[in-house]
Amino acid sequence: MKLLTHNLLSSHVPGLRPGGGFPLRIELGRPSELPPEPLPNYEADEEFLRRLHHVLLEVEVLEGSLQCPDSGRRFPISKGVPNMLLTEDEA
Amino acid sequence: SSRVVEIQSQMSERAVELLGLPEDRPCLLLDVGCGSGLSGDYISEEGHYWIGMDISPAMLDVAVEREVEGDLLLADVGHGIPFRPGMFDGCISISAVQWLCNADKKSHSPPKRLYRFFSTLYTALARGSRAVLQLYPENSEQLELITSQAMRAGFTGGMVVDYPNSAKAKKFFLCLFVGTSGTLPKGLGTECANEELHQAKFTNERTRFRNVKGKSVKKSRDWILEKKERRRRQGKEVRPDTKYTGRKRRPHF
Numbered sequence: 001m002k003l004l005t006h007n008l009l010s011s012h013v014p015g016l017r018p019g020g021g022f023p024l025r026i027e028l029g030r031p032s033e034l035p036p037e038p039l040p041n042y043e044a045d046e047e048f049l050r051r052l053h054h055v056l057l058e059v060e061v062l063e064g065s066l067q068c069p070d071s072g073r074r075f076p077i078s079k080g081v082p083n084m085l086l087t088e089d090e091a
Numbered sequence: 092s093s094r095v096v097e098i099q100s101q102m103s104e105r106a107v108e109l110l111g112l113p114e115d116r117p118c119l120l121l122d123v124g125c126g127s128g129l130s131g132d133y134i135s136e137e138g139h140y141w142i143g144m145d146i147s148p149a150m151l152d153v154a155v156e157r158e159v160e161g162d163l164l165l166a167d168v169g170h171g172i173p174f175r176p177g178m179f180d181g182c183i184s185i186s187a188v189q190w191l192c193n194a195d196k197k198s199h200s201p202p203k204r205l206y207r208f209f210s211t212l213y214t215a216l217a218r219g220s221r222a223v224l225q226l227y228p229e230n231s232e233q234l235e236l237i238t239s240q241a242m243r244a245g246f247t248g249g250m251v252v253d254y255p256n257s258a259k260a261k262k263f264f265l266c267l268f269v270g271t272s273g274t275l276p277k278g279l280g281t282e283c284a285n286e287e288l289h290q291a292k293f294t295n296e297r298t299r300f301r302n303v304k305g306k307s308v309k310k311s312r313d314w315i316l317e318k319k320e321r322r323r324r325q326g327k328e329v330r331p332d333t334k335y336t337g338r339k340r341r342p343h344f
Binding site: 001002004005008009010011012014021022079080081082083084085086090091 | 151164170172173174175178
């Protein structure tokens with residue numbers, strides 16, 4: 001799963017608050033090559049853009065889980081594929 | 092088998108064509124029922140990005156092994172599309188949506204699952220984008236169920252039928268628009284002049300009841316005149332037609 005996909009994912013369990021279920025917390029070590037906040041002129045900063053592209057589209061989460069910030073429910077990730085299947089009670 | 096692969100590939104190509112994507116930039120598409128990634132491969136070839144969802148772990152394993160470009164999710168689309176609003180520039184689905192009509196005793200009713208799928212898909216798509224869903228409807232009731240839930244969810248659009256006269260080549264593409272009422276693309280292999288026959292437009296307008304068999308409504312003046320003519324041809328004795336034929340009588344009659 002690329003980090004770009006993670007940016008788009010939200011929990012689809014019914015009953016969350018509006019706008020809830022996002023962002024899902026990735027549980028594993030995070031790459032720390034990016035500065036914590038974007039710099040003022042980031043569009044022009046070629047080096048930053050290169051590192052951003054790498055992190056968004058070239059780094060894949062292979063094993064771990066995604067945790068819903070509202071309910072704490074975890075979606076496991078195996079071989080790069082998140083398992084978003086819900087139980088009958090949840091759906 | 093290679094023939095099946097070829098058909099899937101052609102349908103993927105047609106579905107992407109029906110999306111009407113802008114030609115100058117790459118787009119992000121959702122592939123519902125992506126399976127082993129055959130349709131996804133075509134999307135990648137066209138220079139677009141995609142995220143696929145499928146309920147079969149075995150099929151997704153194959154996709155992972157084939158190292159497809161798109162990201163994959165193990166999910167049941169009848170539970171909903173787990174994305175933030177407006178994330179996708181389009182959605183395609185090849186031979187998958189009809190499975191939502193299966194009544195599995197463990198799950199919710201098919202209409203409920205269909206509605207959950209369509210309503211969350213509607214949310215996940217950007218304004219002005221489309222969903223093109225190729226499917227094999229079992230019968231007209233199933234088709235009606237699917238399209239009615241799509242309309243309830245807010246989509247406009249309709250069915251595009253390619254090669255309607257060929258039992259073998261006939262393909263159904265449900266083309267759904269988000270936010271705009273675009274003009275429905277034309278089906279392939281439609282040579283006849285009246286192409287409205289091959290498309291069913293879905294709007295919220297109330298339409299007056301029309302007799303689809305081409306006969307007059309029973310008991311109307313036209314019907315009476317036709318019946319009298321028929322009986323004359325049979326050689327029976329029939330009163331002449333006058334201005335009083337089929338005229339509305341006073342209520343007490």
